[in-house]
Each structure stands twice: as structure tokens, then as C-alpha cells.
Amino acid sequence: TQLLEQSPQFLSIQEGENLTVYCNSSSVFSSLQWYRQEPGEGPVLLVTVVTGGEVKKLKRLTFQFGDARKDSSLHITAAQPGDTGLYLCAGGSNYKLTFGKGTLLTVNP
Amino acid sequence: GAVVSQHPSWVICKSGTSVKIECRSLDFQATTMFWYRQFPKQSLMLMATSNEGSKATYEQGVEKDKFLINHASLTLSTLTVTSAHPEDSSFYICSGGGGGTTRGEQYFGPGTRLTVT
Numbered sequence: 001t002q003l004l005e006q007s008p009q010f011l012s013i014q015e016g017e018n019l020t021v022y023c024n025s026s027s028v029f030s031s032l033q034w035y036r037q038e039p040g041e042g043p044v045l046l047v048t049v050v051t052g053g054e055v056k057k058l059k060r061l062t063f064q065f066g067d068a069r070k071d072s073s074l075h076i077t078a079a080q081p082g083d084t085g086l087y088l089c090a091g092g093s094n095y096k097l098t099f100g101k102g103t104l105l106t107v108n109p
Numbered sequence: 110g111a112v113v114s115q116h117p118s119w120v121i122c123k124s125g126t127s128v129k130i131e132c133r134s135l136d137f138q139a140t141t142m143f144w145y146r147q148f149p150k151q152s153l154m155l156m157a158t159s160n161e162g163s164k165a166t167y168e169q170g171v172e173k174d175k176f177l178i179n180h181a182s183l184t185l186s187t188l189t190v191t192s193a194h195p196e197d198s199s200f201y202i203c204s205g206g207g208g209g210t211t212r213g214e215q216y217f218g219p220g221t222r223l224t225v226t
Contacts, residue, residue, distance in 0.1 A: 042202050042217035095141055095206050097215055102152045
């Protein structure tokens with residue numbers, strides 16, 4: 001069974017602070033996706049990384065895939081209240097996704 | 110692109126009745142559709158995977174006779190919760206993936222909130 005450990009589980013910060021969310025596994029995934037979910041809605045895909053060592057930037061969000069394709073991180077610079085939500089990492093294998101438990105981020109104004 | 114819709118967005122039903130939830134891929138053909146269940150402030154739990162025209166594959170612990178899945182076309186999958194009980198109350202989310210997407214991504218519907226009284 002492939003497992004994804006996501007940390008921290010909860011994070012409450014002030015507007016303007018930086019933060020990093022980690023996603024770790026003992027398994028290798030063919031791809032890794034990051035999603036953001038708001039209450040009462042479905043997850044929205046933020047990024048997909050497929051190559052070991054890959055770094056992708058999406059405005060203030062930086063995503064990194066580990067060299068061994070077992071771990072990933074999401075870094076947010078100068079967080080804003082609009083970044084509040086549940087961040088989920090998901091490892092892809094044979095079109096099936098294994099989700100981490102999620103990081104519930106609250107950015108206070 | 111890659112939009113998935115779900116209907117209804119919320120439903121309240123009485124214990125013992127059945128409820129059908131529809132999942133449609135609007136602008137792509139989802140060769141594979143997935144059904145998830147999510148409890149408050151928790152992650153998504155995969156219930157089953159369905160390929161168009163084939164029987165669904167259920168995850169361990171998910172009752173296939175209780176959660177009936179039909180994937181009759183490349184754009185429509187349905188989940189029927191039969192003889193619903195209060196413990197079935199949850200947020201059900203579908204996603205489309207497989208051949209209709211690249212690199213294994215899944216695109217999620219907005220979810221259906223089911224409350225069984």
C-alpha cells in the first residue's frame with residue numbers, strides 16, 4: 001500500500017508570512033499533484049510534477065518534486081487570506097491517486 | 110478546460126431510501142472516473158474506480174451492493190447509494206481522469222453533500 005505523509009496537518013499564520021508544506025512517501029510515484037480545496041467544494045488541481053528534481057512556480061507558490069520522486073514540497077511566499085484552504089498532495093500511479101491527509105491552512109488578516 | 114459537474118450539489122433523504130448522484134465530464138472524455146468520500150476536515154478516501162463500459166473496481170471495505178456505480182458513457186458516471194443510513198451521510202466527490210487527461214491528473218467535480226435522516 002502506498003502512503004503519503006503530509007505535514008503539518010494544521011497551520012495558522014498571519015498574512016505576509018511564508019510557509020512550507022511537505023509530502024513524503026517511501027514509494028516512488030510516476031507523478032505528484034497538488035490540489036487546493038475550499039469548504040464544500042471539490043479539489044482544484046494546482047500543479048503536476050513528474051520529473052525528479054522538478055521545480056514549478058505558480059505566482060507565489062513554488063512546488064518541488066524530490067530527486068527520487070518520493071517526496072514533494074509546496075512553499076507559499078507572502079501568504080494572503082485568499083490562500084486559506086485544504087492543501088492536498090496526491091501521488092499518481094496507473095491513473096490512480098493516493099492522497100495525503102491534507103494540510104489545513106488558515107491565513108489570518 | 111477539464112470541467113466536471115455533479116448533480117445534485119446537496120441532497121437530504123430518509124433512512125432506507127436510495128439516492129443517485131450524477132457525475133459528468135463537460136469538456137473532455139473521461140475514460141476513467143473515480144468516486145471519493147470525504148468526512149469533515151479529512152482527506153479524500155477513494156471508494157471505487159470505474160472505466161467506461163466495465164464494472165467498477167471497489168476499494169477494500171467499500172460495499173459494492175450498497176454503492177452502485179454505473180459508467181455508461183465517456184462523459185457520465187452515476188453513484189447510487191442504496192438503502193441509505195445516517196452513517197452514509199458524507200461529502201461525495203467524483204473525478205474524471207485516465208485517457209482524457211495528461212500525466213494522470215484527475216479533475217474533480219464540486220461534490221455532493223448527502224444527509225440521511
